[in-house]
Amino acid sequence: MNHPPSSTSAEPARSPSGIGIPLCAALGALALGLTACTSGTTPATTAGTQQQQSTAAVRQGGSIVIGAEQEPDCADWFGTCGGSIWGSYIMETPTIPQVFVVRKKGSDWVPAASDLMAAEPTITAGAQPRITYKLNPKAVWSDGQPITSADLKYTALQVRDGKNIFDKTGYTEIASVDTPDPRTAVVTLKHPYGNWKTFFSGEYGVLPSHLLQGKDRNAVMKNGYTFSGGPWKIQSWNRGTSVTLVPNDRYWGAKPRLDKVTFQFTTDTAAAFQAFRTGQLDALYPSPQLDVIDQIKQGLPGTALQTDAQTGNLEALWLNDSRFPFDSVDVRKALAYAVDRKAIVQRLYGPLGVTSPNQSFNSPLVSGYAGTDFSQYSLDQAKVDQLMRGAGWARGSDGIWAKDGRRARFTIVSLAGNKRRELTEQVLQAQLKTAGFDLRIQNTTAANLFGKVAPNGDFDLGLWTLVDSFPEPSLDATFSTSAIPSAANGQTGINFIRARVPGLDPLLRQVANSTDDTARRSASLQADKLLAAYVPSIPISAVPNVLLWNKRVGGPIAINPVEGPWWNLADWGLVK
Amino acid sequence: MVTYIARRLVYSVPVLALASFVLFWAVRTTFDPLAKLRQSHDPTVLARETARLGLNRSVIEQYGLWMKAFLTGDWGTSTRTGGAVSAMIGSALGSTLQLIGWGVLFAALLALAIGLYSAARQYSAGDYAFTALSYLGIAMPPFWVGLLLIQILAVWPQQQFHLAHPPLYFVGLHSPGHSGPDLDYFRHLVLPVLTMTVGLVASWSRFSRATLLESLTGDYVRTARAKGVPRRQILVRHALRNSLAPFVTVVAMDAALLFGGLVVTEQIYSVPGMGRLFLDSMLAGDVFTLVPWMFVVAVAMILFNLLADIGYALLDPRVALR
Numbered sequence: 001m002n003h004p005p006s007s008t009s010a011e012p013a014r015s016p017s018g019i020g021i022p023l024c025a026a027l028g029a030l031a032l033g034l035t036a037c038t039s040g041t042t043p044a045t046t047a048g049t050q051q052q053q054s055t056a057a058v059r060q061g062g063s064i065v066i067g068a069e070q071e072p073d074c075a076d077w078f079g080t081c082g083g084s085i086w087g088s089y090i091m092e093t094p095t096i097p098q099v100f101v102v103r104k105k106g107s108d109w110v111p112a113a114s115d116l117m118a119a120e121p122t123i124t125a126g127a128q129p130r131i132t133y134k135l136n137p138k139a140v141w142s143d144g145q146p147i148t149s150a151d152l153k154y155t156a157l158q159v160r161d162g163k164n165i166f167d168k169t170g171y172t173e174i175a176s177v178d179t180p181d182p183r184t185a186v187v188t189l190k191h192p193y194g195n196w197k198t199f200f201s202g203e204y205g206v207l208p209s210h211l212l213q214g215k216d217r218n219a220v221m222k223n224g225y226t227f228s229g230g231p232w233k234i235q236s237w238n239r240g241t242s243v244t245l246v247p248n249d250r251y252w253g254a255k256p257r258l259d260k261v262t263f264q265f266t267t268d269t270a271a272a273f274q275a276f277r278t279g280q281l282d283a284l285y286p287s288p289q290l291d292v293i294d295q296i297k298q299g300l301p302g303t304a305l306q307t308d309a310q311t312g313n314l315e316a317l318w319l320n321d322s323r324f325p326f327d328s329v330d331v332r333k334a335l336a337y338a339v340d341r342k343a344i345v346q347r348l349y350g351p352l353g354v355t356s357p358n359q360s361f362n363s364p365l366v367s368g369y370a371g372t373d374f375s376q377y378s379l380d381q382a383k384v385d386q387l388m389r390g391a392g393w394a395r396g397s398d399g400i401w402a403k404d405g406r407r408a409r410f411t412i413v414s415l416a417g418n419k420r421r422e423l424t425e426q427v428l429q430a431q432l433k434t435a436g437f438d439l440r441i442q443n444t445t446a447a448n449l450f451g452k453v454a455p456n457g458d459f460d461l462g463l464w465t466l467v468d469s470f471p472e473p474s475l476d477a478t479f480s481t482s483a484i485p486s487a488a489n490g491q492t493g494i495n496f497i498r499a500r501v502p503g504l505d506p507l508l509r510q511v512a513n514s515t516d517d518t519a520r521r522s523a524s525l526q527a528d529k530l531l532a533a534y535v536p537s538i539p540i541s542a543v544p545n546v547l548l549w550n551k552r553v554g555g556p557i558a559i560n561p562v563e564g565p566w567w568n569l570a571d572w573g574l575v576k
Numbered sequence: 577m578v579t580y581i582a583r584r585l586v587y588s589v590p591v592l593a594l595a596s597f598v599l600f601w602a603v604r605t606t607f608d609p610l611a612k613l614r615q616s617h618d619p620t621v622l623a624r625e626t627a628r629l630g631l632n633r634s635v636i637e638q639y640g641l642w643m644k645a646f647l648t649g650d651w652g653t654s655t656r657t658g659g660a661v662s663a664m665i666g667s668a669l670g671s672t673l674q675l676i677g678w679g680v681l682f683a684a685l686l687a688l689a690i691g692l693y694s695a696a697r698q699y700s701a702g703d704y705a706f707t708a709l710s711y712l713g714i715a716m717p718p719f720w721v722g723l724l725l726i727q728i729l730a731v732w733p734q735q736q737f738h739l740a741h742p743p744l745y746f747v748g749l750h751s752p753g754h755s756g757p758d759l760d761y762f763r764h765l766v767l768p769v770l771t772m773t774v775g776l777v778a779s780w781s782r783f784s785r786a787t788l789l790e791s792l793t794g795d796y797v798r799t800a801r802a803k804g805v806p807r808r809q810i811l812v813r814h815a816l817r818n819s820l821a822p823f824v825t826v827v828a829m830d831a832a833l834l835f836g837g838l839v840v841t842e843q844i845y846s847v848p849g850m851g852r853l854f855l856d857s858m859l860a861g862d863v864f865t866l867v868p869w870m871f872v873v874a875v876a877m878i879l880f881n882l883l884a885d886i887g888y889a890l891l892d893p894r895v896a897l898r
Binding site: 058063080163218221239240242244260264266268270272279453490491 | 592607608610611612613620621622624625655656657658659664667668671676722723727728730732734739741742745746747748749751839841842844845846847852853858859860861
């Protein structure tokens with residue numbers, strides 16, 4: 001699913017944007033499937049697709065401490081307080097079983113049936129598709145109770161019918177859940193729904209009905225929970241300090257090698273890197289902020305580094321299409337030619353090996369659904385002049401375009417305190433001034449930006465990240481007219497830019513609803529062409545992920561762009 | 577004394593009431609209590625929470641409801657975490673009090689010692705050195721001091737002496753698996769306490785020097801000298817004792833400010849205290865935490881003011897508490 005920006009100054013929560021909240025539907029993209037890896041002190045300098053893995057043999061037992069730059073607000077993953085991507089990384093993924101997990105197949109990350117399932121779930125065609133789930137008979141909760149179809153039913157109905165649910169996307173399409181036997185669940189949909197693999201997967205896993213049915217789920221889970229259906233259990237969560245995981249002895253799959261993993265909340269990046277250097281922390285997964293890149297450039301002896309641009313995080317320049325001057329397609333196109341996206345990307349992520357802009361609003365995570373249509377837009381002042389003059393604009397004595405007495409002056413809003421975005425804004429300001437646009441910077445807090453400013457359409461330009469939380473396309477959430485915040489959708493739509501691209505809605509609807517993947521891909525590519533033709537906004541770049549670990553730690557260490565770097569924590573260990 | 581304290585506490589009630597209303601009004605008009613929920617995909621949540629929280633009432637009505645609940649021990653629920661605000665503030669206060677307690681104790685003793693030395697050896701090389709250092713300490717921002725101390729006292733010794741672990745830690749107040757006041761705790765405590773005390777020592781040592789110098793010019797000191805009282809005795813038993821009263825007042829007032837003023841120190845050292853709670857709540861627009869947080873800090877200010885007055889009276893018999 002694709003979510004909007006999150007609530008912190010760092011990177012995404014579980015929705016679109018580096019603004020941390022799940023608004024996502026799935027933006028995908030093609031362009032940068034870059035994964036550059038290095039070890040030791042040399043940062044990646046070229047784009048590539050290789051991933052470094054620690055091949056050193058590891059022993060059984062021991063413990064490690066990992067730095068976590070964000071603390072989740074709560075551990076009720078369904079609730080409105082549970083939309084933290086870090087919560088998903090450090091507690092949800094290790095403890096909550098999911099139907100589909102995201103694994104790499106060839107060069108792409110794709111949904112794959114997990115070991116919770118006895119077989120790959122199947123879906124029927126037709127107006128009301130039926131999805132059949134067959135559970136693995138070995139699957140049990142940490143208290144020894146089997147994981148049954150009743151758990152799937154409880155989970156589906158909690159999301160569909162529950163109050164204060166963070167994101168009901170897709171679950172509202174569920175007509176009924178039948179449980180013909182304890183190991184079989186059949187979900188009947190009201191309408192075809194293309195992203196059906198997100199059910200019981202991605203941001204929501206399966207919860208134990210025998211422990212939660214009839215109880216206040218939020219009260220049971222919000223401060224951490226004792227049950228588990230994954231390889232780890234939450235031993236403790238000391239608010240503000242740490243989360244500690246220990247192995248779930250009843251897990252039916254491969255048992256963890258480590259005896260204990262502690263995620264220590266480290267709120268200052270510079271101090272976190274010093275703690276990593278001194279061995280207080282064994283691994284870090286920092287947001288690729290400027291200071292992080294500086295630290296990496298300085299060198300980190302005795303450590304390994306993986307950078308991965310094949311992510312679901314897409315930074316974009318969001319234009320309010322309902323406001324002057326961006327209510328004009330020509331002005332939007334002119335802006336696309338006025339921005340040197342490549343220069344911005346190289347300035348921001350060049351040291352991490354990311355050098356090319358994204359040419360689609362589909363993030364690299366869903367690159368199979370993305371075109372390269374935005375590649376037609378690169379810095380070209382002649383085209384800016386041509387488009388602006390053609391639309392009746394003329395440059396004033398100060399070099400700024402003006403039309404009918406109104407100057408091409410507008411503001412950009414992003415998160416105050418986010419140094420990377422502030423730098424991006426400054427670069428944009430300089431580039432646009434050269435092209436004849438007067439850009440002002442007016443940043444604010446995440447809560448204000450995504451709680452008020454963006455939903456109310458009270459902005460000219462915005463800079464935030466769209467986050468795909470599952471490798472399925474979902475641009476309909478961002479660009480379909482039905483997603484424009486309105487009374488009809490309870491003001492919860494995330495088409496903040498008020499995009500109204502002729503002919504786009506049917507294509508996005510097909511991408512969202514079709515269960516025929518070939519048809520979805522075709523519709524998605526056509527949608528990309530329309531988006532590039534009307535330029536409702538401008539994609540800039542994937543936000544790469546960065547993982548660092550010291551040589552004390554080994555195992556198949558690699559970033560999973562959806563489940564995070566700790567997706568295979570059970571296989572991590574201390575080097576022999 | 578008891579009557580005085582009781583009277584001061586009673587006087588503080590209307591002050592707190594007014595302060596709480598101003599804070600409530602300011603926070604409610606500055607932040608959107610439902611900001612976080614506006615990002616929910618549940619279209620019914622806003623209307624439901626608006627009704628449940630009484631946000632459709634006037635600010636005065638909302639304040640009345642909030643104060644009534646607050647006085648009965650219900651400090652509300654955080655929109656950020658869903659947890660009880662009283663528990664969150666209690667936990668944060670515990671961490672911050674540890675820093676304040678150790679920091680104020682250490683800083684006060686050191687500042688007094690430096691002030692004593694500087695006053696006793698006014699215009700000496702040492703006095704000039706401490707003067708220069710104190711200006712440096714006042715000028716240095718805490719985030720820079722913190723990172724510098726980490727480098728000098730933790731990273732550098734570990735690298736220089738090839739230690740398995742740094743001599744001092746700087747993430748949180750305990751290592752995983754540790755709790756209580758053990759050696760690990762003090763290895764975590766040193767750096768944040770030093771960071772917060774640099775500025776305090778710098779300003780307090782200047783103040784103690786000035787008050788000591790003033791005391792040393794007093795008639796009673798001249799008389800003591802004339803009577804042949806030893807210099808050390810004059811300094812400690814006469815001048816220092818007389819300068820303690822204003823010094824304690826300044827310390828108490830500054831300590832009160834620390835309740836909400838350790839944002840940077842707590843951020844650098846990942847200490848889950850009041851400063852971090854404020855920052856997290858502010859960024860999330862969590863008004864239901866911000867208002868009680870500010871109220872607690874306001875109460876701390878008033879209590880420490882009272883403590884300062886009481887301390888002054890205890891240290892200076894000429895002052896009567898009426």
